[in-house]
Amino acid sequence: MADLFKIAIRNLLRYRRRTLLTASLITIGVVFVLIFISVSGSFKAMMIGQITDSMIGHLQVHHKGYVASIENLPLNMNLPPGAMKKVETALRSLKEVESASPRIKFGAMFSNFTETTNIRLNGVYPEREFKTVPLLPSRITEGKAAIEKGEILIPILLAWGMGVKVGDAVVIVATNKDGSVNGKQFKVAGLMESATGPGGRDGYVHIEDAVELLRMTEMEISEIAIRLKDFDKLVPVTDRLDALLAGEVDKAGKPIFEVHNWEKLSPFYNIARMIDLMTFFIKLMLIAIVLISIMNVMIMAVYERIREIGTIAAIGTPPRKILSMFLIEGLCLGVLGAISGGVLGVILLWGINMAKIAFDFGLQKGIILSASLVPADLWTVSAIVILVSVIASLQPALRASRMEPIDALRHV
Amino acid sequence: MKLISADRIGKDYQVGEVAVHALKDISFEIEPASFVSFVGPSGSGKTTLLNLIGCLDKPTEGVLTVADTDVSALNRRASAAFRGKNIGFIFQDFNLIPVLTVYENIEYPLLMVQSLPAAERKARVERFLEGVEMTGQKDKYPDQISGGQKQRVAIARALATNPRLVLADEPTANLDSATAYTVINLMKKLRDELETTFIFSTHDPKIVGEAEIIYTLTDGALQGRDVKKEGSHG
Numbered sequence: 001m002a003d004l005f006k007i008a009i010r011n012l013l014r015y016r017r018r019t020l021l022t023a024s025l026i027t028i029g030v031v032f033v034l035i036f037i038s039v040s041g042s043f044k045a046m047m048i049g050q051i052t053d054s055m056i057g058h059l060q061v062h063h064k065g066y067v068a069s070i071e072n073l074p075l076n077m078n079l080p081p082g083a084m085k086k087v088e089t090a091l092r093s094l095k096e097v098e099s100a101s102p103r104i105k106f107g108a109m110f111s112n113f114t115e116t117t118n119i120r121l122n123g124v125y126p127e128r129e130f131k132t133v134p135l136l137p138s139r140i141t142e143g144k145a146a147i148e149k150g151e152i153l154i155p156i157l158l159a160w161g162m163g164v165k166v167g168d169a170v171v172i173v174a175t176n177k178d179g180s181v182n183g184k185q186f187k188v189a190g191l192m193e194s195a196t197g198p199g200g201r202d203g204y205v206h207i208e209d210a211v212e213l214l215r216m217t218e219m220e221i222s223e224i225a226i227r228l229k230d231f232d233k234l235v236p237v238t239d240r241l242d243a244l245l246a247g248e249v250d251k252a253g254k255p256i257f258e259v260h261n262w263e264k265l266s267p268f269y270n271i272a273r274m275i276d277l278m279t280f281f282i283k284l285m286l287i288a289i290v291l292i293s294i295m296n297v298m299i300m301a302v303y304e305r306i307r308e309i310g311t312i313a314a315i316g317t318p319p320r321k322i323l324s325m326f327l328i329e330g331l332c333l334g335v336l337g338a339i340s341g342g343v344l345g346v347i348l349l350w351g352i353n354m355a356k357i358a359f360d361f362g363l364q365k366g367i368i369l370s371a372s373l374v375p376a377d378l379w380t381v382s383a384i385v386i387l388v389s390v391i392a393s394l395q396p397a398l399r400a401s402r403m404e405p406i407d408a409l410r411h412v
Numbered sequence: 413m414k415l416i417s418a419d420r421i422g423k424d425y426q427v428g429e430v431a432v433h434a435l436k437d438i439s440f441e442i443e444p445a446s447f448v449s450f451v452g453p454s455g456s457g458k459t460t461l462l463n464l465i466g467c468l469d470k471p472t473e474g475v476l477t478v479a480d481t482d483v484s485a486l487n488r489r490a491s492a493a494f495r496g497k498n499i500g501f502i503f504q505d506f507n508l509i510p511v512l513t514v515y516e517n518i519e520y521p522l523l524m525v526q527s528l529p530a531a532e533r534k535a536r537v538e539r540f541l542e543g544v545e546m547t548g549q550k551d552k553y554p555d556q557i558s559g560g561q562k563q564r565v566a567i568a569r570a571l572a573t574n575p576r577l578v579l580a581d582e583p584t585a586n587l588d589s590a591t592a593y594t595v596i597n598l599m600k601k602l603r604d605e606l607e608t609t610f611i612f613s614t615h616d617p618k619i620v621g622e623a624e625i626i627y628t629l630t631d632g633a634l635q636g637r638d639v640k641k642e643g644s645h646g
Contacts, residue, residue: 003523003524007509007511007512010511010512011511013511014510014511307505307507308507308509308510311501311503311507311509312509312520312524313492314466314468314495314501315495315496315501315520315521315524315525315569316492316493316494316495316496316497316499316521316525316573317492317496317521317524317525318489318492318493318496318525319488319489319492321524404468404488405468406463406468406469409468409503409507
């Protein structure tokens with residue numbers, strides 16, 4: 001086998017310029033794919049991080065049917081204390097769960113005493129909320145990253161529009177699930193950027209204020225946001241939690257809970273999927289580049305060496321060894337392209353990271369692009385290139401191995 | 413015991429709609445350790461006949477037996493194995509593998525065809541390098557040596573596998589007269605040492621005289637057989 005590699009490598013060196021051109025083409029393809037995968041992957045990871053760590057959490061538990069009506073923030077679909085206890089028991093049994101934050105979500109009127117607008121409010125336990133969505137404090141641009149009872153965090157655009165500043169008094173008026181209206185005065189503790197850009201109208205109050213405002217006799221939770229220790233375990237943990245809660249049914253025998261991870265709760269999941277789809281098509285382009293360039297060069301190699309093939313076949317070289325010779329030649333070209341592309345790709349990615357390219361996401365300004373190459377991606381791209389190189393060599397190699405020596409020796 | 417036995421063999425080609433009778437009704441026998449030449453003008457069928465004997469092609473009629481094997485019955489794979497074991501080839505254009513050195517060219521069939529162990533390969537290659545007086549050039553590539561030297565390497569490559577038969581199609585056609593004689597005499601010397609049968613085709617009258625048995629071909633038919641040396645086989 002080593003001798004077949006020796007012959008293959010020498011044949012590649014025999015046509016140095018052609019080998020260099022083909023390997024360069026593959027190298028460029030590999031470099032572009034690696035850079036695209038790394039940059040888009042990093043952007044995707046950052047985007048998911050922003051969505052999950054500053055707003056949604058990794059997964060959420062709701063009353064069955066709540067998510068379908070989530071835009072209405074239906075108070076009559078909140079979870080009673082008994083149900084909440086069941087969820088907390090289930091969460092305690094999952095060691096992958098880092099924290100969980102119960103929320104009371106409701107729509108309300110926001111008044112600065114002269115103007116009124118609408119707002120979506122989240123009643124939370126501040127410590128648990130900040131632990132579950134750790135980027136939330138970083139969204140607070142003015143004021144303090146904390147919520148005491150009687151305080152409110154409001155979206156900065158709403159504050160600007162209403163002329164409200166930190167420390168001002170505002171009134172929140174809300175309707176409870178029975179239809180009665182109640183109002184309560186709050187002090188603006190901080191102004192916060194929206195995680196998703198203009199239009200975000202989510203504010204935060206202490207959960208006990210929400211209970212009081214909504215005149216709840218006992219705390220009824222709209223959702224429980226959950227953060228995992230390891231985001232990569234999202235799917236299995238979601239499945240396990242779903243299984244744990246699936247047995248909980250109401251008096252009518254219908255399931256009480258529904259468990260969703262961020263993918264089902266955020267429209268940004270579609271962007272993440274589009275990035276994956278684009279990556280797939282970029283990989284397809286790489287396959288096409290490798291396939292065409294290797295097949296072209298191997299067809300040329302066979303055509304140019306027909307008499308040589310005739311000679312080795314006449315001497316008695318078994319067809320399988322002739323096949324192997326050409327397959328190994330294609331393999332070596334692929335390995336050369338994959339290695340040089342990998343090395344160059346890593347160097348270029350290092351350069352991109354050194355350049356500290358900044359971009360904006362939503363209202364988050366100046367996020368530094370941190371393109372990181374996952375080893376699995378490097379191995380996958382290399383394996384694709386090498387495998388496709390061998391496949392591309394197969395047809396020319398089969399042609400060489402099936403050549404009749406007498407015809408090949410006659411070739412001029 | 414005959415090494416080669418041809419019984420009324422013929423070879424027809426179809427060129428478009430025209431049938432070409434390249435060889436017609438040819439019968440002969442060749443014994444081991446012979447030094448045989450097929451002579452005739454271009455198009456007389458010399459190369460076609462060598463191709464049949466070398467299992468590179470099959471007769472369209474008659475029976476051809478080489479080393480007790482009916483070569484017409486061999487499939488592609490068996491033909492390759494048979495050639496690798498029994499037949500050495502020397503080509504007019506030398507046909508050395510350009511990416512291999514002189515040493516590696518001789519070693520090639522031992523490695524790729526016969527898969528011999530390294531020590532045995534080394535011993536055989538060195539023996540034949542010495543036999544064709546190319547030891548000093550063993551690390552050179554084919555494009556670094558002369559035509560005569562290339563043909564010596566080709567002879568060594570053909571003999572390295574210890575074949576029973578070596579076929580040489582116009583082995584001296586691309587060599588000057590002096591080198592041609594040297595090459596033919598080298599073949600004869602190695603025949604004497606190894607008792608390998610040599611069959612070569614030529615249309616060079618000076619070289620023809622070096623063969624011990626001469627078959628003359630004209631228009632695909634065997635016209636005569638001339639034994640030049642007493643006690644020769646055939």
